[in-house]
Each structure stands twice: as structure tokens, then as C-alpha cells.
């Protein structure tokens with residue numbers, strides 16, 4: 345039901361902001377530099393996206409790599425102007441494919457889903473393939489064809505994607521393998537970069553949905569970074585171009601998510617791909633998709649990724665990024681605190697044979713946007729904590745129960761930090777008059793307690 349609602353909202357959106365914002369924060373640096381207006385094409389492309397660009401079949405963000413290729417492969421055929429070559433195999437033998445499009449002189453390398461559970465940009469790349477292939481006469485597509493050659497390494501950690509996990513099948517974080525290159529996935533990306541020598545690189549990820557934008561209460565929807573190429577974090581001509589492109593992206597996103605855009609920490613990491621790609625002289629842009637509340641499958645973020653990428657690529661094709669004020673990148677708030685997922689506030693803990701106690705309970709989810717796979721993070725007086733969602737449990741009892749399959753000697757001992765979150769909110773301490781249940785997962789049919797009778 346929530347998904348239907350989200351999709352309806354999306355299809356109705358033109359330039360209506362995707363989030364309602366009480367007040368747009370004015371950053372210090374922003375005061376010194378005027379935000380460029382959104383691109384003239386934004387409104388038209390937004391509507392076209394909803395009608396004829398969004399690719400069907402990617403509504404669940406935990407797709408398999410084989411499914412992604414079934415959906416996206418037919419959109420990137422030779423007849424539509426794409427070339428495909430295999431550039432390696434994953435640890436488990438899944439093909440790693442390089443897709444190329446365009447005839448222009450500015451070479452751009454884009455890679456997605458290096459972390460297998462970070463799929464937002466992969467969905468947007470399928471949409472981009474459709475846009476490029478099915479709308480060849482669109483003015484933006486013509487500009488991109490003439491100005492750029494786009495090289496893609498999509499879903500580059502397919503074994504991780506198959507499990508919807510961060511690391512590859514060997515348990516290695518590919519984004520800490522850019523120097524050692526022990527994984528075939530890292531070698532494929534590295535080899536492609538060495539061979540193509542792109543001018544620009546796009547490192548496409550998802551970040552923790554609990555991350556706040558700066559010290560605000562707002563969750564970061566998208567974080568940007570022009571990675572440093574050295575420990576001193578200097579800005580040379582190549583990094584300056586990446587910063588300008590990040591500002592072009594911000595100009596596209598600002599009408600939708602002003603105040604929800606942040607900047608990733610630019611500490612140089614000598615094992616990470618973004619940093620080493622920047623060090624190789626490629627103007628590199630990291631796009632991290634975070635979360636938007638009410639967008640459990642990241643479909644709004646997928647659209648924003650598509651629009652952001654088109655904005656960035658068009659700026660590269662035309663050179664329109666030149667001279668965009670760096671202050672609009674530097675003035676972005678940094679990624680701030682990470683809020684846990686769920687805070688149950690002010691309930692009365694009722695464990696058989698123990699004294700009752702007024703407590704707060706903090707829960708983190710394995711799948712935060714879907715509220716699935718809950719684990720107890722803390723129990724007690726958590727009055728100073730904030731969470732992405734808070735449930736007022738005053739007047740209710742917190743009644744733990746045992747997860748299915750709990751061995752006899754562990755029964756009722758499972759309500760503790762780092763244990764699976766299984767409890768009911770009930771009007772009585774025995775847990776008979778239940779208003780809400782957390783059985784690892786929140787029941788999507790009854791996400792909120794109904795306290796009134």
C-alpha cells in the first residue's frame with residue numbers, strides 16, 4: 345500500500361518538491377554565491393521520465409544481477425547505438441560487462457553497485473540507457489552523443505548483488521581493493537580505467553539512510569563528493585572540474601531536495617576507488633544515495649539519480665560546468681550523525697518474574713527503509729537519543745516474546761542488546777491486548793500502534 349502511494353506521488357510530481365520543507369537552510373557559503381537556476385530542460389525531462397523513461401521491472405531494489413541484465417540489456421543494443429564487451433568475470437563467474445555509447449571526445453566512465461546492496465544508481469543507469477536509446481533526437485541526447493563517449497561498468501559486484509550484501513563473494517570490500525587489486529571485480533574496473541583513460545569518472549553508491557545532513561535533523565537524501573587525490577586534499581584543475589560538476593548536480597537536485605543534500609568527508613583513502621581514480625587524474629564525482637522517508641524502494645531517489653546524472657553529463661558535454669562557483673559545493677553541509685532506525689519511547693518493560701521498569705528501546709533494522717530484520721540496539725533511559733522514527737509507548741507495556749525456534753534454555757533471555765527484536769506493545773503486562781508487534785520485521789499492514797479503542 346505504501347509503495348502504491350509512493351509511486352502515485354512520484355507520477356504526479358513535476359517540479360513539485362519531493363519533500364516538503366519548512367524552511368530552506370541558507371548555508372554560509374551559499375550567501376556568497378548565487379545558486380544557478382535549474383536547467384531549462386528540467387521540467388520537461390521530469391515529465392518525460394515519468395511517462396517514457398522509467399524502466400519497468402526494477403521496482404524492488406533487491407534485484408539479482410541476472411534480472412538487471414534481463415531488464416537493461418535489451419535497452420543497450422547495437423541498433424540503439426551501444427557497444428557491449430565482457431571485461432571479466434566475478435569470483436563466482438558472473439560476467440562483468442562494459443557498455444559504451446556516444447561519439448564525443450570527452451570520455452566518461454561510470455560504475456555502479458561496487459557494493460552489492462547499493463542498487464539505486466543501477467536502476468537509474470537502466471533508465472539512462474532507455475533515454476539514450478529510445479529518444480535519439482532529444483536535444484540532450486544529441487548533445488551527449490556529440491560531446492561525450494559514455495562508458496559504463498554497471499552492477500560491478502554481481503555476486504554481492506545476488507546476496508544483496510556489501511562485499512563480494514570472498515568477503516572483500518571492493519572499495520578497499522583499489523590499491524591491492526586482489527578481486528577480479530576491482531581488476532576489471534581498474535583495467536577499464538587504464539585502457540579508456542576517461543576525463544571524468546562517476547562512482548555511484550548508496551549510504552546509510554540514517555545519516556543526517558550536517559547538524560540538522562534532516563536525513564541526507566544525496567551526498568556528493570569530489571574526492572581528494574592526496575592527503576593534503578588540494579584542489580588541482582582536475583578536482584576543480586569535478587567540483588564544478590558536483591555544483592551542476594546540486595543545481596538539478598535543489599528544487600527537489602534542498603536541505604537534504606550533503607557532502608561526503610574528503611579524507612584521502614589510498615585503498616578506495618574514488619580517491620585513486622582522482623589520483624590518476626580523472627575528474628571524479630561520488631554520488632551517494634541515502635534515504636527519503638516514505639520511499640522504501642528508493643524509487644524517488646532513482647529518479648533523482650537519473651536527473652542528476654543527465655545534468656552532470658550535459659554539463660560535461662557542453663562545458664557549461666566551467667566557472668560554476670565552488671562555494672556551492674564547499675557550502676554543502678557534511679554528512680553528520682547517523683540516527684538509529686526506531687525508538688520506542690516511554691513504555692513499561694514487562695518480563696515475567698522481574699520488576700516492571702519504565703524504559704525506552706532502540707531498534708536498528710537490517711533493511712531500514714522496509715523496517716525488516718530488527719535488532720535491539722539499547723534498552724533503558726534513552727531520553728537523549730533521536731531516531732528516524734519514534735513511537736510513543738507511554739501507557740503501554742513492552743512485552744518481549746521469543747523468536748521462533750528459540751532453544752528451551754534461551755527462552756525469555758533474548759531481550760537484550762544485539763539480540764533480534766521481538767516484542768509487543770500491549771495494554772496489559774501479559775501481552776494479550778496487543779496494539780503493535782515487532783517480530784524482527786514491522787508488520788507493513790500495521791506499521792503504527794493503534795492506541796485508542
Ligand SMILES: [Zn+2]
Pocket residue numbers: 458459462519549550
Ligand atoms: Zn558504497
